Amino acid sequence: MPKFQNQTISFLTKRFREVGIRPVSRHGQNFLIDMNILDLIVRSADLGPQDVVLEIGTGTGSLTTRMAAAAGHVITVEIDEHLYTLASEELFEFDNVTMLQFDVLKNKNAFRPEVMETIKEKLAEIPGGRLKLSANLPYNVATPILSNLLRSEIIPYSMTATIQKEVAERIVAQPSTKDYGALSIWLQSQCRCEIVRILPPSVFWPRPKIDSAIVQLQVDDELRGRIPDLEFFHTFSRSIFFHRRKFLRSVLMSAFKGELEKNQVDEVIEENNLQPDARAEQFTPDEVLAMSEMFRQKLHSIRG
Numbered sequence: 001m002p003k004f005q006n007q008t009i010s011f012l013t014k015r016f017r018e019v020g021i022r023p024v025s026r027h028g029q030n031f032l033i034d035m036n037i038l039d040l041i042v043r044s045a046d047l048g049p050q051d052v053v054l055e056i057g058t059g060t061g062s063l064t065t066r067m068a069a070a071a072g073h074v075i076t077v078e079i080d081e082h083l084y085t086l087a088s089e090e091l092f093e094f095d096n097v098t099m100l101q102f103d104v105l106k107n108k109n110a111f112r113p114e115v116m117e118t119i120k121e122k123l124a125e126i127p128g129g130r131l132k133l134s135a136n137l138p139y140n141v142a143t144p145i146l147s148n149l150l151r152s153e154i155i156p157y158s159m160t161a162t163i164q165k166e167v168a169e170r171i172v173a174q175p176s177t178k179d180y181g182a183l184s185i186w187l188q189s190q191c192r193c194e195i196v197r198i199l200p201p202s203v204f205w206p207r208p209k210i211d212s213a214i215v216q217l218q219v220d221d222e223l224r225g226r227i228p229d230l231e232f233f234h235t236f237s238r239s240i241f242f243h244r245r246k247f248l249r250s251v252l253m254s255a256f257k258g259e260l261e262k263n264q265v266d267e268v269i270e271e272n273n274l275q276p277d278a279r280a281e282q283f284t285p286d287e288v289l290a291m292s293e294m295f296r297q298k299l300h301s302i303r304g
Contacts, residue, residue, distance in 0.1 A: 007062035009033055009205050015060065021082040029080070031059055032136055032162070034203040037214075038063050044196050044216050045134040045160040047071040052122045054115070054156070055135045056104050056145055061087035063136055068094045072129065073122045077104045077115060098122065108144050111152055119154050133159040139208070142167055143183065146217065150190055151234060155224070159191075159217040168195050168213035180281050182241040186234060189285040190224045191217040227289060229296060236292040240280040249276035252295075259299060268294050 012031055016022055032038055041063060047053060047070040058064055058078035064087065068074045076091075077100045078084040084101040091097050098118060106112045123129040133156050137145055142163040149156055166179075172193050173179035187193055196214040201207040227233050239255040240248075252265050269276055272294050283291065 007031065007033055007035070007038070007060060012060065012205055015086060021086075029057075029059070029083075029138065030136075030204040030206060030208050032063070032203060033205045037162075037197075037199060037203050038066055040197065041134060041136070041160060041162065041214060042066045042070060044214060045132055045158065047132065047134070050126055050128050050130060051132050051157075052119060052126060052129050054119060054131060054133045054149075056133075056141065057135055057138050058087045058091075058099065059083060059136065061090035063134075064091055064097060065094065067134055068097050071132075072096065072126045073098065075100065075115070075118050075122060077102070079103050105141060105144060105148070109148060109151075111148060116153060123154070130157040131155075132157050133161060135160075136162045139164050146171075147183065147186060150186070150219070151230065156219055158219060160196075160214070162199065162212050162214050165198060165211035165213045168215045171195075171215060171217070175284050176282055181244065182238045185237045185285045185288050187217060189227065189233070189237075189289055191219050193217050228293065232296050233289060233292045236295065237288055240288070240291075244281055245279065247276060248274060248278045248280065251280060256295065256299075260295075260302070264298065264302070268298050 012033070045053070045067070047067055049072045051071045053067050053071045053074045055064055055067065055074060055076040058076040060083065064074055064076050073096045075098045078087060079102065081101060084099065088099060091099060100115065100118065102112060104112055104115055119131055123131060131154055133149060142161065146159055146161065149159065170179045170181060170183050171187050172195055173181070173184045194216050196216050199212040199214065201209065201211065204212070236255070240251050243251055243254070249265070249269060252269070253262060256265060274291065
């Protein structure tokens with residue numbers, strides 16, 4: 001049984017003092033100091049030898065070592081060069097860990113190409129290999145990471161992560177609630193989503209000012225298979241929530257400005273018995289998908 005790093009406050013402060021660094025708030029650095037929570041993340045991810053794990057935010061490598069003991073391979077990405085160096089000392093004995101040092105995101109809408117290339121390389125080395133995201137995600141990138149991975153060229157089998165509680169609540173929110181929106185629809189339309197546990201600030205160092213949560217998102221191929229055009233659906237679901245309190249007709253007019261005339265938008269509304277005075281937040285993910293297809297087909301018929 002491998003000996004795991006006991007990431008306590010005293011350990012972290014000692015190690016940071018030794019190398020002359022401190023947590024960087026702009027990178028969303030909050031380190032888990034409750035070992036039971038680290039173990040819960042690994043259990044929730046249900047890692048096995050066929051799994052290639054993507055971890056974003058290596059930190060000091062405490063979660064990384066636990067995952068490496070269970071997974072086929074771990075690809076861990078750290079933006080902070082000082083933490084990367086520190087973690088290298090903890091991880092050098094693991095031959096199934098690949099460390100990368102840069103920002104995992106090329107921009108807010110896409111992953112850095114080097115990350116995808118490394119994932120493809122490691123998946124090719126494992127027969128039946130599958131990608132899983134498992135990470136204590138930095139708060140400032142949690143939403144784009146979860147959202148963009150479902151738009152990438154390599155779709156994960158599952159995503160298990162600690163994120164802000166408010167983002168977790170948006171992910172699992174139901175229609176006609178304050179937290180329900182484009183993120184809820186995008187993720188629920190493709191995954192079975194659940195909150196595993198709410199985490200108080202006390203399980204992190206430095207303590208954040210808000211609660212966190214572990215979320216488990218299991219990608220459902222059957223759900224994804226019902227979406228003919230993922231990019232169109234992604235854009236559509238975002239656009240109808242730009243002005244969430246406006247009526248549906250007004251929102252759709254804005255969404256397709258320059259593409260559809262007002263009478264063409266009205267045609268789709270009338271032909272499909274949509275309620276023009278409804279609001280986007282009232283529609284389920286299935287209903288938003290159906291509505292998206294109505295307009296995609298309308299555009300296709302016009303463009304020929």
